[in-house]
Structures are given as structure tokens and as C-alpha cells.
Amino acid sequence: MSEHWTTADIPDQRGRVAVVTGANTGLGYETAKALAEHGASVVLAVRNTEAGERAAARMTGDVTVQALDLTSLDSVRTAAAALRSRLDRIDLLINNAGVMYTPKQTTQDGFELQFGTNHLGHFALTGLLLDLLLPVPGSRVVTVSSTGHRIRAAIHFGDLQWERSYSRVAAYGQSKLANLMFTYELQRRLAPHGTTVAVAAHPGMSSTELARNTPPAVRVPLTWLAPLITQPPAMGALPTLRAATDPAVLGGQYYGPDGHSQVKGHPRLVTSSPQSHDIAVQQRLWAVSEDLTGVTFPLTPARQHPAHSA
Template sequence: MTTNDDWRAERMGDVSDKTVVVTGANSGLGYEAAKTFATHGANVVLACRSVERGVEAGEKIREEAPETRLTVIELDLADLASVQEFAANFRDTHDELHVLCNNAGVMAIPRTETEQGFETQFGVNHLGHFALTGLLLDELRATDGESRVVTQSSGLHESGEIDFDDLQGEQSYDKWDAYGQSKLANVLFAYELQRRLRAAGVEDVASVACHPGYAATNLQQRGPEQEDSTLRLWGMQAANAALAQDAETGALPMLYAATAPDIEGGEYVGPGGFQQMRGHPEKQRSSDRSYDEATAKRLWEVSAELTGVRYGLDAA
């Protein structure tokens, strides 16, 4: 682990020359990250499933940063057609991309399927972001200076396993196992992207993984709400109140991974406090499984086949 003297958002510095995309930017960690980027001068794209909620979030951000440049573009990661449309809209309206924050996600929900028939947690958390990153890779590579892809995982990736025999949970489904699998996929993807970029001689795009620790957001409520379980909802709310840090602090690892000058591709950032659940960001080691290059390569190939998105980057 590498400490950084209690890094805070105030140390992020001026990013007024940067264009940043944040998925899931209308609430929780995504909103806090987008707000911080905006108050530090960045041109921020709020990539949101609901344009209406994205506009509302943008209006709140402008109350703190009246001069900020904000754009809301619809993005539904559960529909690859929407991902394609977002990428096209972004290319039509922006000339560069310095930071892509793959942040949006769902957690521990009953089994449902995306528009293309993928299990929703795997489809949204991993496949949607895999496709999005690939479709924006040319913009990341063409941007002057360094650009970064920051992929949000979870400490629960440590319990995850990639079940290639049942990726979509059709034979057997456990909501927490599916979540762990999707979050492990996030880290495997981040590291494999970094390896492929370097193998291709791309030195000015860095891929980094991060996790927020235990942060209180509406992410924890969606599972109980979809199950119509008042008892579980109360339990989540009580746990959040007793144990979680706020979303503003939970967004710090993503902001650090996106902007800190000492960050290199292939690193993993999370809170450095109690059991890595809270505190200020630091560089950490992810699970042993996340460094399995054979699994990462296979996951990459499967993801490209499922999404139809090819990066043009060979394996290292």
C-alpha cells in the first residue's frame, strides 16, 4: 500500500483543460465525482440513464459551480444500442476525452436481463462499460497528453469468481455471487486493458481500477426495493448509518485515480482506513484472482464476442 498524506479533493488542482465522462453521474458516487470535477473547472459529461435526473443533477452542480461546462447525454448501459448512440453523440459534440469514469452500476438485485439478454449485473457493471470504453478508445488515444480510463469496482470483487460456464446466471443465480463476479470482471478488464495498451505501444492512455470502500448511496437500496423487502431495506439503511462513509468521501478513490500525478496504469486505488472500507485514497493490491492474466484474456475475448465491440488491441 502507498500512502498519500490524506489526499483530499482540494488537492486535485485545476482541471479546466480536461473533458471528463462520468457514467451514473446523477446520483451517489458519480454525482459527487462529477460535481468535484466541475468545481475544479472540467468540462463534464453526465452520462445518465435518465436525462431528466441528469439535468436535475446538472442544475444542482451549477449552483456550486455557475461557470462550469456541463453536458447531459443519455446512456443506458443495459442496452448496447444506447451505448452505441451515446458514443456517437459524444463524438459529435466533443473533440477530446481526458478521463472516462466507468462508475455506474447495480448491486445485488434479483435476476433480470438487459436488452440483449445478459444477466443485468454482469451486463451493466461489466459488459456495458467494456463496450463504452472500446467505442471511445479512439477519442482517448487522440487526445493530447495523458488520458485515463478509471473503472469502479468494489471490495466485494475479492469474493468474485468468473463462471465461464454460466456467465449469465441461467443455471444458478445468487445475487451476491453475480455482483462479485461483475466487480471482479471490472478489475480484470482494467488490468487487461492496460496490458493491451502497452503491448500496442500506447503510452498516453492509462487504465486504472478503484473502489469506494463502504459508501452510503442509493445503490444499496435498489436490491431490497426490487424485492419489495421492507425489512432488508431497513437493514441496509441502518448499516449505512452506522458503518458507511458519505458518498463525497467514497468518490475520492475515483478522483485520485483520475487525476493524481503519481498514478500509473494497472494500479488499484481504494480507501486506506479500517478494513479498506473508509478513509482517504491509497494505492492497494486487489485480489489474487484479479491478476490472473489467462482469466482476463478469456474474459476480454468473451466480452468482445458478446458486445460486438473490438478494440484492435492484441493480447500482451
């Protein structure tokens, strides 16, 4: 394997089935495209199926489309049922879709849009599909987080839905911190099974449509700096692809770019914030997420832990 991991390092994926959310554009598109080119049967799980079909037509290999709107738990359940009816296994579930810095909005179920889409929608989808992964040795759940998990980020249990006040930056930080906490707690619950692992990744700063809601005060200087601090989506997808396919990956790891401040570069193992490792908060978030979504996982709960950070 080369010192700088690229798509050339992806092992043969023939016989593997991958479901990628938000795969009609940006990072998800590049992730799905690379997996299909290496032989995987790939399902693009997308809100806009027409855009999904156009994306699939630009890819080489076995690529199909599944309607999935993460802002609706009804849609998540319908999509999961459809996938269960057409697939007998899933090797890779890649929780990639997301929104960032949106004005204050709610999902169809009344959740704050960023928390509801980025975390709760993926939490529910994973729980509803997990028994298609558990029998498959080497299967993985890869969830895409962000360096935003460090920026004004906390799990605001007293106001998870930002009903009392709203900061689009802090709300995004909460959702991306939740992605990591979900990954770490999921890995702890998966460990006794020995077949499936949970891994996280982040793309650094990639030039995708995700940034379209960035506040003007931030977006204007970023426009000038973009050539220096951002990278193309194909590069931004590499940490996700490495987390999904590198045989050396272990459960509970986190991959991101190797450049300065992890804004760009080739994928490597990185660390997340100390608070993301707080087991008590992870377990509280898991319980709250089950209550909010009505989805429970076919796993034995991890042993309860006192407050801890690492």
C-alpha cells in the same frame, strides 16, 4: 499534497474533458461535481436525462448531459456516436455506473443485469470511445470496482448469464471482478501507446442508492451499523477522483479507502484479490466480452500468457 488526499488536492482540470457514467446521483454525481469545480468540461452520461439535467443544474462549471443506458448495446452505440460527434477529445472516461444485488433480471440484450450493466456496457462504451482518448497524453480510463470483487466472486464462463441458477451476491461479485480484470488487461494493451492509462478504484461502503436491492437479511443489520461502517458519497468518490487526477497515478493501479478493511477513509493505493490478476482469465474474459458486445478495441492484443496469479 496532504497526507489525507481530498478534493483540495485535485490539480487544475481546465482544458480537460471528462465523461462520467451514472453521474446524476451518488458517487458519480460527486465525482462529476468535483471535476467540474476544478475546471473540467464534464459530460454526465446517464439513463434518465431529466435527472441528469437536474444534477447538472446543481453543479458549477461546464456540465452537459448525454443519454446512456448501459443495459442496451444499441443505446451504448448511440451514445458513443453522439459523444464522438460533439467531442474532439476525451481526457477522462470514468466508468462509474452500476447496479448491485438486483433480483434476477436481464438487459435488453439478454445478459444478466449486473454483468451486463457493470461490465459489458462499460466494456463496449470504452471500446467505442477509446480513439478519442488515445491521442491525448495523460488520458485515463477509470473503472469503479468494489470490495465485492472478493465475495463469492469468480468468472463463471460456463454460465456467465446465470441461466442455470442465480445468486445476486455472487453475480455482483462476478461483475466487480470483471471490472478489475478489464482494467488490468486494458492497461496491458494500452501500455505500448504511452498516452492513456487504465486505473481502477472502489468507494468502500458509501451510503448511496446502490444498496437499495441488498437482501433484507443483510440490509436490516446494516441499517443499524451504517453510521459506523459507511461514509457519505462525497468521501466514497475520493478514490475515483484520485485515480482520475493524481499526477502520481500509474496504469494498472487500484485505489480505495485507507480505513480498516477499506470500508471508509481517504483514498490510497490498495490491492485486489489474487484471482483478479490471473492473466489467462483476463484475456479469456476480454475475448468473450468482444464476442458478446460485438465491440473490438483499436489496440494491438496483448501477448497471450499462460495461467498465472499474483
